[in-house]
Amino acid sequence: MDQPLLEGGAMSPRRLFRVLLGLCVGLCLALATQLAAAAAPDGFIIDQGWSFRLLPESAQAAAHPEAAPWLPATVPGTVHTDLFANKLVPDPYMGAPEAGLQWIGLADWEYRTRFDAPRAALSSARSDLVFEGLDTFAEVWLNGEKLLESDNAFRTWRVKVEGRLRAHGNELRIVLRSPIAKLLPRVQAMPHKLAGNYPSPYGDEPKEAMTGNFARKPGYHYGWDWGPRYVTTGIWKRVVLQSWDALRIGDLQLRQDRVDAARADLVAVASLDAVRAGTFSLRLWQTAPGGKRSLAAQQRVILRAGANRVELPVRVAHPQRWFPNGYGAQPLYRYELDVGEGERILARTGARTGLRKVELRRDPDARGRSFYFVVNGIPIFAKGANSIPFDMFQPRVSKAQLRRVLQSAADANMNMLRSWGGGYYESEDFFDLADELGLMVWQDFMFGGGMQPAYDAAFRANVVLEARDQVRRLRNHPSIVLWCGNNEEEIAWKYWGHGKTMKAADAAFADRVWQGYVQLFGADLRQVVAEEGGGIAYWASSPGDDLLDVANTPAGGDMHYWEVWGNPAHPVTKYLEITPRFMSEYGLQAWPVQRTVDAFAARGEQGVATPVIEAHQKFMAGKGNERLMKYVKEEFGEPGDFADFIYLSQAMQAEGIELAALHHRASRPFTMGSLYWQLNDVWPGASWSSIDWFGRWKALHFHARRFYAPVAVAALRDAAGKTTVSLVNDRTRAVQGELRLRIMRLDGTLLRDERKPVALAPLSAAQAALYADADLLGQADPASTVAVFELRTKGEPLSRKVVYFKAAKDIAWPAAALEARLSRAGDGYALALRAEQFARAVWVDFGDIDAVLSDNALTLLPGERVSLRVRSPASLADLRRALRLRSLENVITGRAKTTAAFTKTR
Structure with a gap:
C-alpha cells in the first residue's frame, strides 16, 4: 500500500513517481494518438448501424413482402448474405435453393445508416466520403442530397462532403439497382446482340439478351461452370470518411528502375493532394527485412494547391532480393513516408515491396516466339494453377481462408497463380500472402468471357479509370509479374463463332465491335499498365499471342487446352500431343471429398443424377456427371456407388493432370509454364479444383506436390504404348543422382532391376530413355506387371513414376492387404x-x-x-x-x- 500524504500535502516519493510516470504515459499516448490521427490513411470507417430493405417501388416488392421492413445489415457485405443472416432465405450453398433465389438479382435494394461526424471532419478544410466498392449501380444520398451515381464495382468512388456534414445524425442512404433490370432494356433494344457467357437456366433474363458483359461487376455472379448464379449486389467494400487540413497522400508508388545483386535503384513516387500551396518536407523511412530502420530519402518541396507528384530517389546497396517460391527467399522492405510542415507531421503512409527484376521474354526462334518469365536473371518454369474467387460473396472471405489455400499452393511447390478475369481484383490480404509465399501472380483484368461493348467510348473510359485504380492499388506487390487484358474473349470472337455470327448478321457492326475490342485491349489497357505498372508487362488476352492473327497456338503466346474434358473430350493421353509455349489453362473435374459432399447433401440425396448433386454440378457444355463418368469409366470402369464415384473421379483427375503437367515440364525450354485449372472453389461442389471450398485437399493437390517437385522424373506412356522418360531439374545448380528402373509383378515379384547414375543440368529437362512396351515388358503379362521409375538425388524427395500397360479396369489386381x-x-x-x-x-x-x-x-x-x-x-x-x-x-x-x-x- 502507498504511504499517506506527507505533512503540508507533499506526496511520498513513490506516489510522486507514479503520478509523473502516468502523466508522461498520458502525454505520450495523446501525442501518439494525435500523430496517428494526422497520419491515418483510413479515416473514420462507417461500418456500424446499417440496415437494408427491398426498395418499396421495386418490381419484386409485391411478391416478397418479407424483405420490405428495414432489417439489420453488415457492411461490407452483400444483399444475399444479409438476407441469409436475417433468416429470410435458406443457405445459398446447402441443398438446391438456387432457382428460388433468382428474384434477389432482379430487385432493387436500399441501405442506410446514421453516424455522428468526428470533430476532425467538421473542422478540417477537406472531407471526402470514399466508397471503396459499390456493386454496382448505386445512388448515394447524404442528408437528402444526392452525391453520386456509380456504375462500376471495381472502382473507388471519392466525393467531397465538407460543408455537408452535421455534428450528429448524418443519414447516408444507398440505393442499389438490379443490374439485370437496369441493363436489359438497352440490350434488348440492340438489333444484334453481343455474345454473353452462360445463359441463365432460371428465366431471370432472356437467353438471347444476356446483360453480364455490359456490367462492370464480377462476371461469375451470373453463373459459371463451377459455381451458382447469384447476381448479388451490395456495399462490398468499406465506406470511409477521410478528413484533412493541409494535404492528403493519395498514393505511394515504389518504382523499381534497376535491381541486381549489387544495388537496387528505386523511386518513391508520392501523389499528394494539397489544400493550399506551401513548402513541405518529405522524409522516407526504410525498414529492411531484418528490421533495421533508416532514413532512405528526404526532400523539401513547394507544392501547389491540388494534385502534386513528387519523386524521391532511393538506392539500396546489396539488396536482399525477392525470389519466387523454390528459387530463394522472399525478403520484404517497408517504406514509410512522412509529409510535414516544420516539426508537425501532416500525413503519413506506408507501403511494402520486394526488390526484384521481372521480365516477360518473347524471343523469336525457328518455331515462333518464346513466352516465359525471368526473375532476377533466372528463367522460371511457371508451376501452378488458376485461382478463382474464394466465395460467391467476397466480403465474407477471411484472411485465414486465403492463407490456408495459398499456403497449400506453396506447399505443393507452386510458384505462380493466374488470378482469373471473371471474378474480382483480389484483396490486399491475397497479394500480401502471395508476396510472403513467393507466388508470382498473373493478373487478369476483370473480363471473363463474352464480348464487351468496347465500341462505346464511355464504357472504355469507365474501364480505364477502373484499371488505373487497380494497377495503382496493387503495383507495389512483388508477386505481380503480368497484367492481362481478358480471359478468352479473343478466341471466342475468332474461333467460337461469335465473330462469324456477327459478321453474317451485320458486317459493319461486327467491325465496329472488333475495333472497339482492339482499342480497349490492344491500346487503352496497355497504356495504363505502361504508365502506372512500374515496368510490369502487359498481355492482351489469354490465351493469345498479343493480338497476332492466330491465337491459342503452340507456336507463341499462351494456350488454353480444353479438347480433353471439353469438346470433343479426347482421352487424357491426348495431353501428350500438345506442346505449347506456356499452358495457362487445362483441367479435369472431380468431386470433393465425401465429408464436403455431406455438408450440402444428405446421404440419401447423393447419387450421380439426384437433384441436389446435379445442382452442385455446374458443367454447362453438357451433362457434367455424364462427362465425368465417361473419363472415370475409360480408366476405372463403372463405380459401385456414389462414394466410389467420388473416389474414382479424384483418382482420374489427379493422374490425368499429372500426365499433362509432367509433359509440360519435360518439354522445357520450349514449354515454360503449366497452370492447371483450377486451384480453389467458390462453393462446395464438383469442379476442376485441387482444393475444395473448405480448404480440403483433393487427390490432385497431393499429386501436385509430387509432380511439381523441383527435381522429378517424368515417365509418360502415350496411347501408342511408347514411354518417354525425362529428368527435370528446376534448381539453379546441377544435380547428381541415380535413376532406377524396376519391372515387377503386382505381387512384388521382381523381373528386372536397373540403376544408373545421372547428372541433371541446372534449369533443365532432358530425355533419359525411350521405350516401347515390348522393351519394358518382354514376355511379362501387361495386366499384372508395372514399370517403376525412381529418381534419387541428394537433398531432394524421392521422385517416382509408375507406368501401367493396361487401363486400371483391365488390370488383374491382387488384394493389396x-x-x-x-x-x-x-x-x-x-x-x-x-x-x-x-x-x-x-x-x-x-x-x-x-x-x-x-x-x-x-x-x-x-x-x-x-x-x-x-x-x-x-x-x-x-x-x-x-x-x-x-x-x-x-x-x-x-x-x-x-x-x-x-x-x-x-
Missing part, C-alpha cells in the same frame, strides 16, 4: 502404412473428424512401408475408430473398402 498403425508422435500422431502387394491410389480418411495428413493419394509398392504425420484435435481412440483406407483394387474389384489392421501403441 493394407495395414495401418496409428500412434502418438509429439504433439500429433504417426500413421504407419504397409501394403502386402501393390496398392494404387491409397486414400486415408477419418470421416467427420478434423485431421490433416502430411500425404495422401499414395501408391505403395509390395512390402513398402510409409509413415505419415497426422494433426488432429481428436483422441487416439477416436481417430483409430474413424480411420478408413481405400485403394483402387478395393473399388474396382469390390473387395472390402475399409481394410485397416492396427497394432497397439506402445
Whole structure:
C-alpha cells in the first residue's frame, strides 16, 4: 500500500513517481494518438448501424413482402448474405435453393445508416466520403442530397462532403439497382446482340439478351461452370470518411528502375493532394527485412494547391532480393513516408515491396516466339494453377481462408497463380500472402468471357479509370509479374463463332465491335499498365499471342487446352500431343471429398443424377456427371456407388493432370509454364479444383506436390504404348543422382532391376530413355506387371513414376492387404502404412473428424512401408475408430473398402 500524504500535502516519493510516470504515459499516448490521427490513411470507417430493405417501388416488392421492413445489415457485405443472416432465405450453398433465389438479382435494394461526424471532419478544410466498392449501380444520398451515381464495382468512388456534414445524425442512404433490370432494356433494344457467357437456366433474363458483359461487376455472379448464379449486389467494400487540413497522400508508388545483386535503384513516387500551396518536407523511412530502420530519402518541396507528384530517389546497396517460391527467399522492405510542415507531421503512409527484376521474354526462334518469365536473371518454369474467387460473396472471405489455400499452393511447390478475369481484383490480404509465399501472380483484368461493348467510348473510359485504380492499388506487390487484358474473349470472337455470327448478321457492326475490342485491349489497357505498372508487362488476352492473327497456338503466346474434358473430350493421353509455349489453362473435374459432399447433401440425396448433386454440378457444355463418368469409366470402369464415384473421379483427375503437367515440364525450354485449372472453389461442389471450398485437399493437390517437385522424373506412356522418360531439374545448380528402373509383378515379384547414375543440368529437362512396351515388358503379362521409375538425388524427395500397360479396369489386381498403425508422435500422431502387394491410389480418411495428413493419394509398392504425420484435435481412440483406407483394387474389384489392421501403441 502507498504511504499517506506527507505533512503540508507533499506526496511520498513513490506516489510522486507514479503520478509523473502516468502523466508522461498520458502525454505520450495523446501525442501518439494525435500523430496517428494526422497520419491515418483510413479515416473514420462507417461500418456500424446499417440496415437494408427491398426498395418499396421495386418490381419484386409485391411478391416478397418479407424483405420490405428495414432489417439489420453488415457492411461490407452483400444483399444475399444479409438476407441469409436475417433468416429470410435458406443457405445459398446447402441443398438446391438456387432457382428460388433468382428474384434477389432482379430487385432493387436500399441501405442506410446514421453516424455522428468526428470533430476532425467538421473542422478540417477537406472531407471526402470514399466508397471503396459499390456493386454496382448505386445512388448515394447524404442528408437528402444526392452525391453520386456509380456504375462500376471495381472502382473507388471519392466525393467531397465538407460543408455537408452535421455534428450528429448524418443519414447516408444507398440505393442499389438490379443490374439485370437496369441493363436489359438497352440490350434488348440492340438489333444484334453481343455474345454473353452462360445463359441463365432460371428465366431471370432472356437467353438471347444476356446483360453480364455490359456490367462492370464480377462476371461469375451470373453463373459459371463451377459455381451458382447469384447476381448479388451490395456495399462490398468499406465506406470511409477521410478528413484533412493541409494535404492528403493519395498514393505511394515504389518504382523499381534497376535491381541486381549489387544495388537496387528505386523511386518513391508520392501523389499528394494539397489544400493550399506551401513548402513541405518529405522524409522516407526504410525498414529492411531484418528490421533495421533508416532514413532512405528526404526532400523539401513547394507544392501547389491540388494534385502534386513528387519523386524521391532511393538506392539500396546489396539488396536482399525477392525470389519466387523454390528459387530463394522472399525478403520484404517497408517504406514509410512522412509529409510535414516544420516539426508537425501532416500525413503519413506506408507501403511494402520486394526488390526484384521481372521480365516477360518473347524471343523469336525457328518455331515462333518464346513466352516465359525471368526473375532476377533466372528463367522460371511457371508451376501452378488458376485461382478463382474464394466465395460467391467476397466480403465474407477471411484472411485465414486465403492463407490456408495459398499456403497449400506453396506447399505443393507452386510458384505462380493466374488470378482469373471473371471474378474480382483480389484483396490486399491475397497479394500480401502471395508476396510472403513467393507466388508470382498473373493478373487478369476483370473480363471473363463474352464480348464487351468496347465500341462505346464511355464504357472504355469507365474501364480505364477502373484499371488505373487497380494497377495503382496493387503495383507495389512483388508477386505481380503480368497484367492481362481478358480471359478468352479473343478466341471466342475468332474461333467460337461469335465473330462469324456477327459478321453474317451485320458486317459493319461486327467491325465496329472488333475495333472497339482492339482499342480497349490492344491500346487503352496497355497504356495504363505502361504508365502506372512500374515496368510490369502487359498481355492482351489469354490465351493469345498479343493480338497476332492466330491465337491459342503452340507456336507463341499462351494456350488454353480444353479438347480433353471439353469438346470433343479426347482421352487424357491426348495431353501428350500438345506442346505449347506456356499452358495457362487445362483441367479435369472431380468431386470433393465425401465429408464436403455431406455438408450440402444428405446421404440419401447423393447419387450421380439426384437433384441436389446435379445442382452442385455446374458443367454447362453438357451433362457434367455424364462427362465425368465417361473419363472415370475409360480408366476405372463403372463405380459401385456414389462414394466410389467420388473416389474414382479424384483418382482420374489427379493422374490425368499429372500426365499433362509432367509433359509440360519435360518439354522445357520450349514449354515454360503449366497452370492447371483450377486451384480453389467458390462453393462446395464438383469442379476442376485441387482444393475444395473448405480448404480440403483433393487427390490432385497431393499429386501436385509430387509432380511439381523441383527435381522429378517424368515417365509418360502415350496411347501408342511408347514411354518417354525425362529428368527435370528446376534448381539453379546441377544435380547428381541415380535413376532406377524396376519391372515387377503386382505381387512384388521382381523381373528386372536397373540403376544408373545421372547428372541433371541446372534449369533443365532432358530425355533419359525411350521405350516401347515390348522393351519394358518382354514376355511379362501387361495386366499384372508395372514399370517403376525412381529418381534419387541428394537433398531432394524421392521422385517416382509408375507406368501401367493396361487401363486400371483391365488390370488383374491382387488384394493389396493394407495395414495401418496409428500412434502418438509429439504433439500429433504417426500413421504407419504397409501394403502386402501393390496398392494404387491409397486414400486415408477419418470421416467427420478434423485431421490433416502430411500425404495422401499414395501408391505403395509390395512390402513398402510409409509413415505419415497426422494433426488432429481428436483422441487416439477416436481417430483409430474413424480411420478408413481405400485403394483402387478395393473399388474396382469390390473387395472390402475399409481394410485397416492396427497394432497397439506402445
